[in-house]
Structure formats: structure tokens, C-alpha cells
Amino acid sequence: MVVAEAVVILLAVYALLGLLFAVAFVTCGVQRLDPAARPAPWGFRLLILPGSAALWPLLLLRWWGSTKGGASS
Amino acid sequence: MSAGYVAVQWNPYKRRYDAFVCGAVVLYLGMFGFVGKLLFRGEHALSDEVLALRALGSCAFLMLSVVLCIGPAARLDRRLLPILYNRRHLGVATFLVAALHGALALGYYHGFGRINPLLSLLTTNTSFTSLRAFPFQLPGAAALLILFLMAATSHDFWNRNLSARLWKWLHMLVYPAYGLVVMHVALGALQAQRTWWLAALVCACAATVTTLHLVAGSRERAADRGRTSMIEADATAWLEVGRVDEIPPDRARIACAPGGERIAVFRYDGRISAISNVCAHQGGPLGEGKVVDGCVTCPWHGWQYRPADGQAPPPFTERVATFRVRVDGRRVLVDPNALPPGTPVEPAFVEESCDA
Known part of the structure; x- marks a missing residue:
């Protein structure tokens, strides 16, 4: 029971953090990671939200990497 | 192709395909409910919720079986390629039907207690050592999670940004997912209902999926074995592809390099060029496509590459590896060492009249 509770809590925390990250990512992070997404419509951003x-x-690491790469160049 | 992203790249064919899939799903669910009400009456009558659960679950299982059959079936019979073209939408539809099944089951069996439904799912049955009482819901939940990941990353954006290798690995999880679904059905519905037709349906689907994959795989391996004839010339070990006239105009012959890499050797406009057989999009077999408007066109989703340099025409930016080619008399030879993607290679020129 304790393990199951821990699993459910971990899943909930992961999903909540994921949702918050995904909103920020599809709003302003996606075009940093992939310039082809700069003019993309909101339908596309909504579609990649669950995957984000x-x-x-993984995306947080890549977004961070692209920010550092952009700053150094 | 990735000049810019849109939500869904609709075209009239895709609209018809999706309308057919939606119509078939609605028809199946309706028929299942109607026949279920007729068959189970009186004291054996099933509640609407249980009927809906069974309809959605069996529908998702059938759809997943079809999704898995499309790939090998299209390799065995090229006439089925148009079905492969939009397999992605069928996969997403499969996830949606499976998710409805999962959500309904979670709500119906675990949603009315005092504890969290997910916690209830994980703790109600822990008979992991018993085959008869095994918590069959867990393999189903694991399969649903995989289907979610696949549906959520089905857009081309993910293929491009996760890297082709990671994306392919993620989507190959469909095979473990299918195994988990078979386990979910075998340990759940088959034990509870013990009806011959359900057992026959599950066995037939699993056997069809397995057989098609085995037959398509063995046929490709046999074809590869016949494509590895090496010739030493100019200090290069050239791979003999065949005679010029064995390559149909605007089509390719697929050669297999000693390391197992497949090379698509195209004949077009009196020229011969060779590029990687693997499309940069989803790994489609370029050698099974044809040259349209001067570009090699992938049979899976229509991505295009110029045969002489392996580059997608502007404004697209995808590239595939190219290979050096030469024609010795009537024999077509290809250097099996891949050049970096997008490297221009002088085509070998051939006399079109030599077909006669």
C-alpha cells in the first residue's frame, strides 16, 4: 500500500510538473528548439502539448542546451 | 516535410481515410451494443457500462492488430501501400478508443470508493503469483501508457527533434504493447467469459500479426542474400546491382551492402544514381518508391529527395546518404561506402535504347 501510494504521488507530481512545463514549452520553448516551429499555428502547439x-x-535538457548554445554564439 | 509545421497535414485522401476509420469504429461500437443487447437478455443481461467496456476494448484490440498487420502486408503486396500512408492516424485513433476503454474501466470499477481510483487499481488485487487471479488490469494499463506515448509523439515534430533513432525505438514499443494487450485479454476477458469465439478471435489476431511479420521478414532476408555480389575494380570493392535493363524506368533496384545497409539504385532520365534506402522521415523504403517530378518519392508519406545529391528540394532540408555509381557495359555497380547525407554524386549515364 505504501509503495502504491508513493507510485501514485510520484506520477501525480511528474504529470503536474509536466503540464506546467508543457504550457511554457509550447508557448515559447518550441521555437528555440526547432526554428521551423516559429510560425507554427496554435493547433500544432496544442497537438504537441501531451508529448511535451x-x-x-528530456525537452527541458534540450531547451536548456539550446539556450546555452544560443547565448554562447 | 519540415519547412514549417501544421497541426495535421490534411489532404482529400487523408480525409476519406479518417472518415472511413471513424465510421467503422462507430459502426462497430453500435453493432456490438446492439448484438450484445440481443444475446444477453433476462438474468444474463449486461449493463450498458459493461457492454461499452467490452465494445471499446475489443475494438481497440482489433484496431491495434490491424495497425501491426499493415506494415508487413504492404511489404508483401505493394497494392496495400495506400493504407500504410495514413497508418499514423489509425494508431492515434486506436489510442483514443483504448483510452476510453481504460477511463471507463477505471471509473466503473475503481471510481466509486473512498480511495483514489489509481491507488485502488494498484492495490485491489495483488495476486501476482496466481495465473487465474492475476491483476490483468496492470498489463492493460502499461500498454495504454505506451500507446499514449506513441500517439503523443506521432507528429513529425517529434521525429525531427527526438532524433530518428530515439523516435523509432519509442515507436517499436508497439510490439511489447501488443504483447501486454494479449496478456491483458488472456488473463482478463478470456478467463472471465470463457467464450470460444473470443478465444478464437484473440488467437487469430495474434497469429496473423506474427505470421505476417515472419513471412515479410524471411522474404526480405532471402532477397538481401541475392543482392550481395562484389566486384573488385579501381581499388574499390563495387557491389554489383544487376543489369541496367533490370531497373525499370523511374524505379529502383535495392542492393544490400555487406554490412546489411540497403541502397536504392534509381534509373531515371537516362541516368543511374544511388541513395540510402532509408527515408529520413520514418525510415520508409525509398527504393520501393518512384521518381516523381525528378525526385525520389518515399512510398510511405511522399517525402522527396533529389537522386543525384540525396537532398530534399527547397524549401525542405532533409538529406539522405548518397553512393558512387558506375556502369560497366550493361552492369550497374555501386560503391557500398556511404557518402555523408546530401553529398552530390555524378550520375552514371546509360543508353535508354539498351532496354530492347
Whole structure:
């Protein structure tokens, strides 16, 4: 029961953080990672929101990497 | 192709395809409910919720089986390629139907207690050592999670930004997901209902998926074995592809390099060029496509590359590897060492009259 509770809490925290990250990512991060997404419509941004929420640690690293790369250049 | 992203790249064919899929799903669910009400009456009558659960679950299982059959079936019979063209939408539709099944099951069986439904799902049944009482819901939930990841990353944006290798790996998880679904059905519905037709349906679907993959795989391996004839010339080990007239105009012959890499050797406008057989989009077999408007066109989703340099025409930016080619008499030879993607290579010129 304790393990199951921990799993559910971890899932909830991961999903909540993912959702918050995804909103920020599709609003202003996606075009930094991929310039082809700069003029993309909101339908596209809405469509990649679930994937952004699910894979947020990976995207956060890449977004951070692209910001550092952009700053150094 | 990635000059800019849109939500969904609709065209009339895709609209018809999706309308057919939606119509078939609605028809199946309606028929299942109607027949279910007729078959289960009186004291055996099923509630609307249970009927809907069974309809959605069986529909998702059938759809996933079809999705998995499309790839090998299209490799065995090229006439099925148009179905492959929009497989992605069918996959997303499969996830949506499976998600409805999962949400309904979670709400119906775990949603009315005092504890969190997810916690209830994880703790109600923990008989992991019993085959008869195994918590069959867990493999189903794991499969649903995989289908979600696949549907959520099905847009071309993910293919481009996750890297082709990671994206492909993620989407190959569909096979473990199918295994989990079969486990979910075998340990759940098949044990609870014990109806012959359900067992026959599950076995037939799993056997069809497995057989098609085995047959398509063995046929490709047999074809590859016949494509590895090496010739030493000019200090280069050239791969003999075949005679010029064995390559149909605007089509390719696929050669297999000693390392296993497939090379698509195209004949077009009196020239021969060779590029990688693997499309930069989703790994489609370029050698099974044809040259349209001067560009090699992938049979899966229509992505295009110029045969002489492996580059997508502007404004697109995708590239595939190219290979040096030469024609020795009537024999077409290709250097199996891949050049960096997008490298221009002088085509070999051939006399079109030699077909006769």
C-alpha cells in the first residue's frame, strides 16, 4: 500500500510538473528548439502539448542546451 | 516535410481515410451494443457500462492488430501501400478508443470508493503469483501508457527533434504493447467469459500479426542474400546491382551492402544514381518508391529527395546518404561506402535504347 501510494504521488507530481512545463514549452520553448516551429499555428502547439508533458525532462535538457548554445554564439 | 509545421497535414485522401476509420469504429461500437443487447437478455443481461467496456476494448484490440498487420502486408503486396500512408492516424485513433476503454474501466470499477481510483487499481488485487487471479488490469494499463506515448509523439515534430533513432525505438514499443494487450485479454476477458469465439478471435489476431511479420521478414532476408555480389575494380570493392535493363524506368533496384545497409539504385532520365534506402522521415523504403517530378518519392508519406545529391528540394532540408555509381557495359555497380547525407554524386549515364 505504501509503495502504491508513493507510485501514485510520484506520477501525480511528474504529470503536474509536466503540464506546467508543457504550457511554457509550447508557448515559447518550441521555437528555440526547432526554428521551423516559429510560425507554427496554435493547433500544432496544442497537438504537441501531451508529448511535451510526458517527455518534459528530456525537452527541458534540450531547451536548456539550446539556450546555452544560443547565448554562447 | 519540415519547412514549417501544421497541426495535421490534411489532404482529400487523408480525409476519406479518417472518415472511413471513424465510421467503422462507430459502426462497430453500435453493432456490438446492439448484438450484445440481443444475446444477453433476462438474468444474463449486461449493463450498458459493461457492454461499452467490452465494445471499446475489443475494438481497440482489433484496431491495434490491424495497425501491426499493415506494415508487413504492404511489404508483401505493394497494392496495400495506400493504407500504410495514413497508418499514423489509425494508431492515434486506436489510442483514443483504448483510452476510453481504460477511463471507463477505471471509473466503473475503481471510481466509486473512498480511495483514489489509481491507488485502488494498484492495490485491489495483488495476486501476482496466481495465473487465474492475476491483476490483468496492470498489463492493460502499461500498454495504454505506451500507446499514449506513441500517439503523443506521432507528429513529425517529434521525429525531427527526438532524433530518428530515439523516435523509432519509442515507436517499436508497439510490439511489447501488443504483447501486454494479449496478456491483458488472456488473463482478463478470456478467463472471465470463457467464450470460444473470443478465444478464437484473440488467437487469430495474434497469429496473423506474427505470421505476417515472419513471412515479410524471411522474404526480405532471402532477397538481401541475392543482392550481395562484389566486384573488385579501381581499388574499390563495387557491389554489383544487376543489369541496367533490370531497373525499370523511374524505379529502383535495392542492393544490400555487406554490412546489411540497403541502397536504392534509381534509373531515371537516362541516368543511374544511388541513395540510402532509408527515408529520413520514418525510415520508409525509398527504393520501393518512384521518381516523381525528378525526385525520389518515399512510398510511405511522399517525402522527396533529389537522386543525384540525396537532398530534399527547397524549401525542405532533409538529406539522405548518397553512393558512387558506375556502369560497366550493361552492369550497374555501386560503391557500398556511404557518402555523408546530401553529398552530390555524378550520375552514371546509360543508353535508354539498351532496354530492347
